[in-house]
Amino acid sequence: MSARPAQSTSATATFVVVANRLPVDRVENPDGTADWRPSPGGLVTAFEPVMRSREGAWVGWHGAPDEELAPFTNDGIKLVPVTLSSHEVADYYEGFSNATLWPLYHDVIATPEFHREWWDAYVMVNQRFADQTAQVAGPGAVVWVQDYQLQLVPQMLRQLRPDLRIGFFLHIPFPPTELYQQLPWRNQILEGLLGADLVGFQLVGGAQNFVRLVRQRLQLETHRDRVRTTDGRTVVARAYPIAIDAKGLHDLAASPEAAERAADIRRDLGDPRLLFLGVDRLDYTKGLLERIRAFGELVDEGKIDPDEAVLVQLAIPSRERVDLYRQLRDEVDRLVGRINGDLGRIGRSFVTYLHTSYPREEMAALYRAADIMVVTPMRDGMNLVAKEYVACRQADDGALVLSEFAGAARELRQAYLVNPHDINGMKDKLIEAMEDSPRAKARRMRVMRRQVFEHDIDRWASTFLEDLQGVQPT
Numbered sequence: 001m002s003a004r005p006a007q008s009t010s011a012t013a014t015f016v017v018v019a020n021r022l023p024v025d026r027v028e029n030p031d032g033t034a035d036w037r038p039s040p041g042g043l044v045t046a047f048e049p050v051m052r053s054r055e056g057a058w059v060g061w062h063g064a065p066d067e068e069l070a071p072f073t074n075d076g077i078k079l080v081p082v083t084l085s086s087h088e089v090a091d092y093y094e095g096f097s098n099a100t101l102w103p104l105y106h107d108v109i110a111t112p113e114f115h116r117e118w119w120d121a122y123v124m125v126n127q128r129f130a131d132q133t134a135q136v137a138g139p140g141a142v143v144w145v146q147d148y149q150l151q152l153v154p155q156m157l158r159q160l161r162p163d164l165r166i167g168f169f170l171h172i173p174f175p176p177t178e179l180y181q182q183l184p185w186r187n188q189i190l191e192g193l194l195g196a197d198l199v200g201f202q203l204v205g206g207a208q209n210f211v212r213l214v215r216q217r218l219q220l221e222t223h224r225d226r227v228r229t230t231d232g233r234t235v236v237a238r239a240y241p242i243a244i245d246a247k248g249l250h251d252l253a254a255s256p257e258a259a260e261r262a263a264d265i266r267r268d269l270g271d272p273r274l275l276f277l278g279v280d281r282l283d284y285t286k287g288l289l290e291r292i293r294a295f296g297e298l299v300d301e302g303k304i305d306p307d308e309a310v311l312v313q314l315a316i317p318s319r320e321r322v323d324l325y326r327q328l329r330d331e332v333d334r335l336v337g338r339i340n341g342d343l344g345r346i347g348r349s350f351v352t353y354l355h356t357s358y359p360r361e362e363m364a365a366l367y368r369a370a371d372i373m374v375v376t377p378m379r380d381g382m383n384l385v386a387k388e389y390v391a392c393r394q395a396d397d398g399a400l401v402l403s404e405f406a407g408a409a410r411e412l413r414q415a416y417l418v419n420p421h422d423i424n425g426m427k428d429k430l431i432e433a434m435e436d437s438p439r440a441k442a443r444r445m446r447v448m449r450r451q452v453f454e455h456d457i458d459r460w461a462s463t464f465l466e467d468l469q470g471v472q473p474t
């Protein structure tokens with residue numbers, strides 16, 4: 001690796017978040033000027049208190065290819081844009097991140113593609129993120145690197161700045177060792193992650209897979225959740241199940257406006273006795289087709305009466321330049337069209353399918369309005385939607401149907417747990433959730449609400465950061 005200036009004069013930040021995207025989206029004003037608006041998502045909420053109490057900075061891509069932007073401050077947070085060329089967006093982001101790592105880490109539900117030029121772009125872009133972080137981080141700063149797009153950054157950064165305290169968190173599952181071994185660059189990624197002092201995973205299983213791989217593939221000495229590196233450092237690998245701003249969301253859903261909006265939503269849907277809700281990014285890991293198919297069959301078989309029940313499915317399109325995502329969108333469109341064509345009446349569809357991204361207030365009202373939330377991913381690191389639904393309950397009512405393969409199932413054990421590969425089993429659970437008594441539902445919901453409120457996003461971030469401070473590097 002070439003030598004670079006270790007630190008520039010602007011290196012003042014004492015806490016730096018490094019993520020593929022900056023936490024803002026650009027919005028064009030009617031007069032042609034542009035503003036930055038916070039992008040939806042919980043991470044900013046999690047980091048905001050630390051960002052404000054320390055001198056914080058966020059390093060990430062701003063979303064426009066081929067555009068160079070100087071660092072700027074938005075809403076009190078210093079943002080450091082990383083430039084990506086359109087080639088790099090295609091090879092590092094859409095390619096290696098989303099068509100190699102994403103399917104590989106999600107149980108190869110789709111077949112991962114391995115291309116050497118994608119890997120080269122991944123290395124180059126990770127190096128750029130590391131270089132820019134090294135420029136803004138002050139002496140001894142804490143740096144928290146996020147997610148699968150940046151797994152080489154911890155090691156690259158450590159080489160540039162051994163004085164930093166480096167944490168890494170993986171938001172998606174870390175795969176079983178047998179699947180991980182398919183990756184031609186398996187050792188490089190393990191070494192990349194080992195540049196951190198603390199490597200965080202959603203689940204204990206992910207942390208264990210990582211430690212086992214490090215022992216087997218790199219022949220490093222390990223003891224429980226600790227790894228001893230060749231340069232004599234200790235790296236800790238541990239689970240930190242991500243959480244949500246439960247109180248904030250609950251309070252939004254509790255407002256009179258949300259109550260009114262929830263009632264309006266139900267009225268607009270024809271005042272159904274039962275409102276099922278699905279909320280997902282349009283992604284093949286989320287089990288959308290399986291879920292909609294299960295509903296279609298239940299209606300066909302007369303077990304759900306389309307005069308009494310509706311399914312609202314929100315699905316924000318994502319990664320639309322990746323082939324598989326375009327195909328999935330077409331398939332879901334076709335399936336919803338067929339079900340509504342077969343079952344619908346004039347002025348009434350069984351499935352209301354929406355591609356819109358809604359503000360938090362509207363999401364809170366929808367969650368509040370829903371009788372049964374259906375979350376059925378084939379594999380999911382955590383799944384925040386499940387926790388958001390629970391947080392929006394105003395009493396111990398409602399029901400959550402949740403896939404066993406979502407990380408959230410480890411904490412929300414009282415949900416109606418389903419295996420989304422088993423369509424009949426899923427149908428049985430949906431019926432159970434519909435027919436259970438309010439008392440039986442309340443028993444489940446009470447425990448889940450307690451769990452979601454006691455383990456909120458502040459606790460998640462502060463536990464990770466305390467542990468990061470506590471790791472004795474040597």
Ligand code: ADQ
Pocket residue numbers: 040041042171172242279280281314315316355356357358359363380381382383384385388
């Ligand atoms: P995602 O795969 O994006 O996250 P998820 O955890 O469900 O999945 O988060 C989706 C978020 O988008 C939720 O906060 C939800 O409210 C929001 N959202 C969905 N549809 C929306 C709509 N139409 N309008 C507005 N908001 C909408 C990755 C991993 C997950 C992990 C998270 C966090 O794949 O497993 O839980 O990171 O670590």
